[in-house]
Amino acid sequence: MAARLALVNESDHAVIGLLRSRGLRPTRARRLILARLRRSNDHLSADEVRRELRRRGHVVSIATLYQNLKALTEAGLLASFADSAGLVRFDANTEPHDHLVCTRCGRIEDVAPARAPRPARHLHSWVVTEARLELRGRCPRCRRQEG
Ligand SMILES: [Zn+2]
Ligand SMILES: [Zn+2]
Numbered sequence: 001m002a003a004r005l006a007l008v009n010e011s012d013h014a015v016i017g018l019l020r021s022r023g024l025r026p027t028r029a030r031r032l033i034l035a036r037l038r039r040s041n042d043h044l045s046a047d048e049v050r051r052e053l054r055r056r057g058h059v060v061s062i063a064t065l066y067q068n069l070k071a072l073t074e075a076g077l078l079a080s081f082a083d084s085a086g087l088v089r090f091d092a093n094t095e096p097h098d099h100l101v102c103t104r105c106g107r108i109e110d111v112a113p114a115r116a117p118r119p120a121r122h123l124h125s126w127v128v129t130e131a132r133l134e135l136r137g138r139c140p141r142c143r144r145q146e147g
Helices: 012-021 028-039 046-055 062-074 140-146
Strands: 079-082 088-091 098-102 108-111 134-137
Touching (some): 012 028, 028 046, 046 062, 046 088
């Protein structure tokens, strides 16, 4: 029961609508970035987003990229998190979910939140506002390669 995004082949029109619904002007860079991250929710880093866009012939400057990733995240259209190496990754799935992380190839897959009890809202005098669970192991492809 993975919390997947069924948004393959989303039209530019739909992306423009999403941006407008959050009060963001649908600039070229925003449309490209959001469409790429929603097409395949593979949790890319900023660098990876830039490389992927360039491969398809879209050049976006680093400054523009970072500005827009920030704007999209602040508008709630993207989530961001630091992976175990400390690299910031962007997530088009903004619903609560957990991550399956492959320790061999680094692939990150969304799964529905684990049914295990969540931490209490108040813990050791802290107020807990968010809980993320990272499940680490081997993805199917790596398991096949390992034999
Ligand atoms: Zn793997
Ligand atoms: Zn995710």
